[in-house]
Amino acid sequence: MTTFGIGVDLGGTNLRIAAIDEEAQLLEKITLGSKASRKRDDVIDAMCVAIQTLAKKYSRHGKLAGIGVGVAGIIDLRSGMVRGSPNLPGWIDYPVRAEIEHRLKTAVILENDANVAALGEKWLGAGRDYEDMAMIALGTGVGGALVLNGRIWHGMNGMAGEFGHATVEPEGPPCKCGNRGCLEQYASATAIVRIAREAISSGRGGALNKAAKSDGGLHAQAVYDLAIQGDPEAQKIFRQVGRALGIALASMVNALNLPIYVVGGGVSSAWELFAPSIFEELKRRSMVYAATAPARPMNRRSGASARVKPSPAARKTIIMRAVLGSDAGLFGAARLPMMPQ
């Protein structure tokens, strides 16, 4: 008899619940797309019903190890409360763990969404051959996670891994966090749109102008589409993304000397457009990377099923994109209760 975990990925627009066994087999995934726009209590109710349904349905398949919940926000691990969340504003200071546990009458493990995504990549994706890795997740904002000795490094208050707020340009654009020139101001989907708008305002918009006037308005995807079609201004934006990532990664490589740094999140689908600039900056800016760089940067495009086997014996620094896509967090959340606590 096998063991399985139930993972929950609570994002700003989607609520997904999955039963995944210890062999990483997805038993079933429930996506409650629209439910997350409902009231907070209704979302928790729907989540708990789905968890109970899966728990019951697969009880004959194996032993339920537990429930892991990844939440898009800053989590206070001791109190089990959401302390900050741009995407779940109504959830701040809400005792989400206690509410779930009250309904289910069992303990759940709460975790930040970037942390569960990193655990997913560590278990089955880019990081599976390594005990230590960092992950930078490029989405609406820029999140991050640190895995050391196979486990999430939470730091003293569970706030470690905020790579998105590393200063890239000390006097750069202001960030919601209070700093200026954060990585998030250059490498998030929001930043891509902002930089595109700046290009338009300054008369360098070109094809971006047309995209901005389309029905849907200007989105990072439209900038990507233009860049991939060869538009020089759109391509320049992605070079700026890569430059900022390279500057931030260079300092991380010098400080941590990890074997692998994984770039995930929605914006990482534009990897081919920004990765060359990452490697350019890294070679120049990181003595540790230069001393441990692979002969050829690993930047191939690969799906979750692709085998990734950089030899740990080579002791080279690997910078690569995530391989699990949007399911990383779901797999990581289900993995949580299977790990020794």
Place this chain on the structure above:
Amino acid sequence: MTTFGIGVDLGGTNLRIAAIDEEAQLLEKITLGSKASRKRDDVIDAMCVAIQTLAKKYSRHGKLAGIGVGVAGIIDLRSGMVRGSPNLPGWIDYPVRAEIEHRLKTAVILENDANVAALGEKWLGAGRDYEDMAMIALGTGVGGALVLNGRIWHGMNGMAGEFGHATVEPEGPPCKCGNRGCLEQYASATAIVRIAREAISSGRGGALNKAAKSDGGLHAQAVYDLAIQGDPEAQKIFRQVGRALGIALASMVNALNLPIYVVGGGVSSAWELFAPSIFEELKRRSMVYAATAPARPMNRRSGASARVKPSPAARKTIIMRAVLGSDAGLFGAARLPMMPQ
């Protein structure tokens, strides 16, 4: 019967050997000031004679746990070789560990100088109440070390902790490492002199001009003396030191969420001059620091014997200067063989 360790601190100008017991009692310290300017083999010979003298002399006092050697350079921990060292240029690619072990006919533990200094501070100094800490050492260059779970975090090749080469200003002054705008270009003794010379060249030198024309030439100490006497241009230089440290520390605090960050090295004696700028930048640039800042920054001046008892229960981020001074590395090196390997 107690246990004692022999610690060696091999720097560019001094070679120091000490016997220190498990209660942190200094049994004896031998300083071979001039010997380090001798030939490499003579230095190793003198080091080994001193180690054997101490080992024999204190064999009745306790059991010798082993020998730890801190070397000012980048150490390849697997081969026991010095891979890079601005201060010990003749030692590069020299099998220092093998040579010592050959003479002593026993194993020694080799470590980077910033790492042994951090271990010293962790054992007896600023970090003694914490299992996790980072140290930034401001000297001729800027070194660093990371202690996680009570042990040095070496990273994959023993190159972790290079905080001195974090990018502070992407297009700042060029650094020997190949990058531009490294922390080392703003916060080292070398940088203080460079910035002072720039002020002189641009006609803003004032009192610095006179210091530069003195017999000894311009040193960081002279800039410090002027700043402490109220010279505005010299004070501005130390504010720049603090700003750069604050920018680098803010990213570290966001990434690692450690309980304590310790600033050591010779330049840290100017703490009062640059610390206010560190805290100013941290408050602005680190969301994690802002959420976990102590009510009053800890910046008191204290000797090795001062009791430092910030409560771990408070879970506040502490940024403070080192307390052991130049003996930190010697204590840390002697501590190495007493730790479980």
